[in-house]
Amino acid sequence: MFISVLDLFKIGVGPSSSHTMGPMVAAKDFRNRCSKFIASNSSDQPFHVRCTLKGSLAFTGKGHATDRAVILGLNDYTPPELAKEDVNTLVDDLSSRTVIDFEGEDVIFSPVDDIVFDRGEPLPEHPNGMIFQLMNAVGKTVLQETYFSIGGGFITTLAEISQLVAPIKLEVTSSCGYPFENANQMMKMSADSNLSVAMMKRSNELERFGEAELNAGLDAIWEAMHTCTQNGLSADGILPGGLKVQRRAKALYRQLQEKPQQASLNDWLCAYAMAVNEENAAGHMVVTAPTNGAAGVIPAVLYHAVKHEGATHEQVRDFLLVAAAVGGLIKHNSSISGAEVGCQGEVGSASAMAAAGLCAIKGGTTEQIENAAEIALEHHLGMTCDPVGSLVQVPCIERNGFGAIKAYTAASLAIRGDGKHFMSLDNCIAAMKQTGLEMSVKFKETSLGGLAVSITEC
Template identity: 45%
Template sequence: MSNGSEAGSGVYVSALDLFSIGVGPSSSHTVGPMRAGLDFRNRLRDAGQFDSVTRFRCRLEGSLAATGVGHGTPDAVIAGLRGYEPESVDPGVVHGNWTRLYAGEVLDIDHVPLSRDDIEFAPLSRHGGHPNAMMLIAEHAGSILATETYLSIGGGFIRRLGEEPGAGTTGTQLKHRYRNMAELLALTHFETDPTTVIPAQTFPADAGTERTTFPSCRRTIAEIAWEDEVALHGADPAVQGLDAIWQTMRECIERGLSSEGTLPGGLKVRRRAAAGWRSLLSQGVSRNSVDALSMYALAVNEENAAGGRVVTAPTNGAAGVLPAVLYGACVEEDFPTDTIRTFLLTATAVGSIFKANASISGAEAGCQAEVGSACAMAAAGLTAIRGGTPEQIENAAEIAIEHHLGLTCDPVGGLVQIPCIERNAIAGATAVAASRLALLGDGRHVVPLDVTIETMRQTGADMSERYKETSRAGLAVNVVEC
């Protein structure tokens, strides 16, 4: 894990990357391996070797092997090798291939046969000490053509072994350089040229509307993030990307609120969001209540557990927290565009700091890194759209993560169902409470967010590997699978 980038660089990860559109049930075990398979395929194509391949082999190590079947990892690798992208693939195309292989079928990848023996599971292996590693091998007539080892580092991000472990998007394309929350807060105090004119809205939603800034004027965290997005992508692609992210989040919630049945896997977990939502509607409960928010979170994570289309926020296992808080905050106002973007960009800036200085991966640091960081991001975004100062935003994020420290990742049966689904609902309520507490204060607080993030990193480093997405401790071994 990185403790930040070198002096002068930035840690900001584009919202279009941190909130990536993909499929369930896991960003590190499904989305990441699919991207690895696709990257390997493309490298073979670029080298002119793809048509010479007569055999593919895959070795899954660590957590990818320990809980890979339950997370759909073999299915995802196969989909990537076939050329599918997580952002656009039909979820129905991805799942079920390992079941067929396990039953003895032989699958086809561009006329290359793939059998069960071509996928190896090595749960006790750690490539370079990393908990999520996978090796892909292409052969021709028994000789190795190419091989690559990939690390799935959380949130759907991957890194080839030997590449620099850059914490996020760095380089000259970023407009701002900050390594932590303290430096980001300092940027909000930056005094601008009194002749500078910036959009009245944070985003170019209403062309021509302007306001003049003065030396005493402060920029918001969302404005700083927006400037980085524009530097990385340009204004129009950034707006389109943010809107697509929100649209996918919203569709996921609304799809989950109307879906019934039992989730896949041996636990026979019933979907509860739809029935719970109907019950709340019959009682006349407000659509922005904490009860409603809990159903929104359940809806997302039930869709994720079913292998549906979701947005990593910042991971699939924690995908319900942030959309639920945002949906609940804006549903009564019919989802104002600028509010949505402000929320997402504020959350992105905070999430980037978590990713750079600690982790967002359950396999690296336990569930505190997934649900905990999602809760902090949601609390920050909510505080921003409720008019909070940068200091109040930091306070809200700190409160949220502080009360997730030490949370283990112990999925029962290796499935992203128990306790993952309910954890998202609880974390959503915690994010709202953290925001309210912060807004009742003036932003002054004792423990900085940076200290809490470092504490999370240390706690994750000290945590037994058995509690990091391996299903070898905690609820995973104490709950009887029926």
């Protein structure tokens, strides 16, 4: 099994990797397919494009900016390109148009009428489905594609989804030198090779990238996380969406700076994690880590390690490599999608990844790293994804702070032990998957249950 650290961590924009970034990528892909079709079938003009959102995308798409993502993707934008753009102004402009230029050909598209939120039965393959159609002048569908946004900004088509395993395309085991598919294999390969998790992960990556390219990619990921954290610590105001949630990270950070002797580890971690997720909620630049909804956990733990504990540049790279190794195991054997398994797959996965990375740079053995990840994930099992108002704000922002705290605690517990423990990481991942399968759809990013329906309006 192999999933690159440069794929797992993606630089993009908020508020959701599965509901914003994934649909944007899908819309752009469909645009490209349409352009090729139109080039050889221009006699069928004028063409008309439509997108139907299904399942969780239909129920929480408005709050997660899925409609905005579709508009941006059809207009040829990608998440990385928008990281430093004024997205609100851009979307306002594009939303006022009823025609899109597809490589010189005008295609009819009215965002109000042609983005359909279908709250009927979801597609059977995955809860985050979307159907794109290109129709000719008489309304006949001449090109259609079904996409699934499978978490972390990854997408797949209907034809491809049967080739996936929760939800990764299978690669032959010879595709990398250390093809561990579970934590037990990871520990055995580490013992047999006398290599650390970071060294094995780097070796696997170097079979696909040059060393300079890999290091540049890792550095870009950390730079984006660092920038996002600092942006959140310096911003205030009301978050968009209608809940009128006030940003708190800046005020909290100022209090900690003014009286550092009264500040605890938990205070710092919460300030950093909340700063990132407030940026995500505002639709600004974040890094999927492994998702946008959980984007604050890993940056908070890593930012604290650098700022307060003197973590080096090389340790930052190792942290990201180890975190990605654990994230890949979770993604391969379960899911990082809130729509599939609830928030245990988002913040829970992020906490496990952060715990593993922190344990590694503190000198932990492979067994201690596995233990740290297990401890962090275990104490998120059963966590629902029930965003209030379909927005990635309540309880998501605070939840990232607690995910960071649990990650740090898990790493500390593991590093003080000998790596031996009762519950394995593999068993914990399996438990998360089974819990997600048995969890009601009301608690899996539909805003139909839990906190999302526990608000008393006055």
